Every structure is written in C-alpha cells, then in structure tokens.
Amino acid sequence: MNFSPFAKYFRFTKQQRTGIFSLFIIIMILQTIYFFADFSLPEKSFQEKEQWLSLQTEIDSMKLTKLTEKPKVYSFNPNFITDYKGYKLGMSVQEIDRLLAFRKENKYVSSAKEFQEVTKISDSLLSVMAPLFKFPDWTQNKKDFKTERKEFVRKENFKKENFKKEKIIVLDINQATQEDLMKVYGIGEALSSRILKQKEILGCFVSMEQMNDVWGLSPEVVNELNTHFKAVIPPTLKKIPINDASLKELSQFSYFRYALAKQIVTYRSMNGNISNIEDLSKIKGFPVDKAKIISLYLEF
The missing domain is CATH 1.10.150 (DNA polymerase; domain 1)
Structure with missing residues (x-):
C-alpha cells in the first residue's frame, strides 16, 4: 500500500517537532503525578460535630441500659386492679370479671386467699401475684372500720344535737371577735379571719347579706351566721x-x-x-x- 500521498501531512519543522516532543513530556509527567499523588482533602475537625458524636454515644448507651435493665414491679391493692394490669399479670377475662362483680357489691378482699376464692385463679398464678399484693389497714379489719365509722357518725350527730339545744344569743357582727365567729358550726380560723378582713376593708358590715360575698362560706354556714349574728350599723361609720x-x-x-x-x-x-x-x-x-x-x- 502506498502511503506517499499522506507523507506530506507528517512533515514537521524543527520547531514543531520540539513542541510535539515537549507536549508529550508534559503529558507523561501529568499522568505520573495523577497515579502516584494523593489528592484527597484532609478531614477537618469541627467542634460541633464532635459534640454531636459524643451526645449520640451517650444516647446509645442510655438506650442499651434501658433495654437491659429489668422493669420495676410495684405493690398494689388487688381490690382496684385494672383490666390491663390483670391481663399483664396473666389473669383471664373471666377471672377479672369475677373480681369486678364482687367490687360492684361494695365488697373488698382482704387477703390473697380471699382474692383466689373470688377470682378462682390457679395456685401457680396466685404464687406469682401474692407477693405484689398490698392491703390497706382498713381492709385488714373491716369490722373494726365499720364500728369506728358508726361511732364517729354518732358523736358528730350528738355534737350537732347539743349545739342546736343551746340557747342562741344574737350578736352584732361588727362587734364579733374571731373567737365568737369560730363558735359557729362550720367556721374555723381561716374563714373567721376572712370575715374580719372583709369587715376591715368595708369599715363595717351594713347587712348580713354581705356574708354571701365572703369567699369560702357555703350557704349552710351563711344561714348559721344569720342565726347567730345581725348587722348593726355603727354611728361612727364614715360615709x-x-x-x-x-x-x-x-x-x-x-x-x-x-x-x-x-x-x-x-x-x-x-x-x-x-x-x-x-x-x-x-x-x-x-x-x-x-x-x-x-x-x-x-x-x-
């Protein structure tokens, strides 16, 4: 094959050959630098990044602790066990319903044995639940509680009856002392102080209707005050x-x-x-x- 027609394209002057050779040398140097030089940027250290990494490490540690620690079990009164708690402890729906029906009759279980009798739970489940039971004192001795309650009610009724039998002396509310006010049934130190403070602000009471404006006095206490006191406007009232x-x-x-x-x-x-x-x-x-x-x- 004759390449002579193309020969003229490959004829270069001395300066052109020097330029081509220099370009070749430059390309070789750049290729060598590319393969052997490390162009990766040095990683910069940021204070905020370090803080976030430290915080994340602490969070991961807390999560791991939470997953590994055993849940705490607290004592409870089985009379007020909820459906959810009973289910979590292993009780069936029927066993929970028996306890709820028993409680609707206003009755209380006072021992683990009585709890089993009412709910019909198995001995194995009772052995798991019984250590968690915590019964209040009044369920331990229900008879004594009822007796004390009746005695308390009897004494209160006796006090009220004796109070009503006493002769009532009507006093001027503007002349009443704290001790006088505290003799009225239902008024203590706080309410009596409040009444006296209101009188001081107004100068005096001009009507017993103003007792309705004293915060904390119930209608029953206001009626008691009206029974024991009246409002007498003093002549020294500065209008x-x-x-x-x-x-x-x-x-x-x-x-x-x-x-x-x-x-x-x-x-x-x-x-x-x-x-x-x-x-x-x-x-x-x-x-x-x-x-x-x-x-x-x-x-x-």
Whole structure:
C-alpha cells in the first residue's frame, strides 16, 4: 500500500517537532503525578460535630441500659386492679370479671386467699401475684372500720344535737371577735379571719347579706351566721360623699373599683350632682343587685 500521498501531512519543522516532543513530556509527567499523588482533602475537625458524636454515644448507651435493665414491679391493692394490669399479670377475662362483680357489691378482699376464692385463679398464678399484693389497714379489719365509722357518725350527730339545744344569743357582727365567729358550726380560723378582713376593708358590715360575698362560706354556714349574728350599723361609720369624693376615693370603695369610679366622675361632670341611688343605677357597670347595700355606705 502506498502511503506517499499522506507523507506530506507528517512533515514537521524543527520547531514543531520540539513542541510535539515537549507536549508529550508534559503529558507523561501529568499522568505520573495523577497515579502516584494523593489528592484527597484532609478531614477537618469541627467542634460541633464532635459534640454531636459524643451526645449520640451517650444516647446509645442510655438506650442499651434501658433495654437491659429489668422493669420495676410495684405493690398494689388487688381490690382496684385494672383490666390491663390483670391481663399483664396473666389473669383471664373471666377471672377479672369475677373480681369486678364482687367490687360492684361494695365488697373488698382482704387477703390473697380471699382474692383466689373470688377470682378462682390457679395456685401457680396466685404464687406469682401474692407477693405484689398490698392491703390497706382498713381492709385488714373491716369490722373494726365499720364500728369506728358508726361511732364517729354518732358523736358528730350528738355534737350537732347539743349545739342546736343551746340557747342562741344574737350578736352584732361588727362587734364579733374571731373567737365568737369560730363558735359557729362550720367556721374555723381561716374563714373567721376572712370575715374580719372583709369587715376591715368595708369599715363595717351594713347587712348580713354581705356574708354571701365572703369567699369560702357555703350557704349552710351563711344561714348559721344569720342565726347567730345581725348587722348593726355603727354611728361612727364614715360615709362616702358621692358628689364630692375624688376619683381615687371612689375607686378605693370595694363595690366600685376604678372603671366604675371613673364613670361616676364623668356622670357628675355631665349631669350635675347625684341625688339618690336611682341616679347611680343609671350608670353603666353599676352593680344594681347591690344597690341597697351600697346606698348605706354613701352620702348624697
């Protein structure tokens, strides 16, 4: 085959041959560097990454501890065993239902043996459950508990009957001491202190209806107070001059507060003097249900 027509394409000058040879040398050097040099980047150490790894190690350790540790078993009163707990301990549905039916009759088991008699569980299951039973004292001796309960009720009824038989002396609530208030059935140290505090805030009580405003007094206790006390308005009561009192003086009155006191001052400036409680009742926010009591503290 004649390659002479192609020979002209392979004729290079001296400079071209030098360039080709130099390019070949460069390619060989680069190939050698590529195969033998390590171009991997050095791994940088980040403080946050180390902290996360440390935390993850601690979490894994805690999980492993939780998986390996044995669950704690607590004592319980078998009278209040739930369906779920009974099932977990190995009781059948019928055995649990027998106990629930027994409890619906307001009865209690007071021993492991009685528990077995009621539920009909096997001896093997009882040997597993019995060490977990914890019976309260009153189920251990139900007869004594009932006797003590009856005795307590009898004594309470006796106290009430004797209290009712005593002659009731009606006192002025504004003159009553803490000891006087505590003599009323249902009132202790806390409630008596609360009543005296309310009297101090108001200056005095003007009606026994104000006992309903004392927090914590039940309707029964309020009735007892009405039986033993009455409200006598003292002549020294300093009434509030409704037409001359400042906003601050009106807002300090327990039945007004700041918003209503401001409304009263505005009403005075626009309509003149307030003549009676009926005029006050026209003001927005006025407690109409307390109008009679409030009027006894005011001077028109």
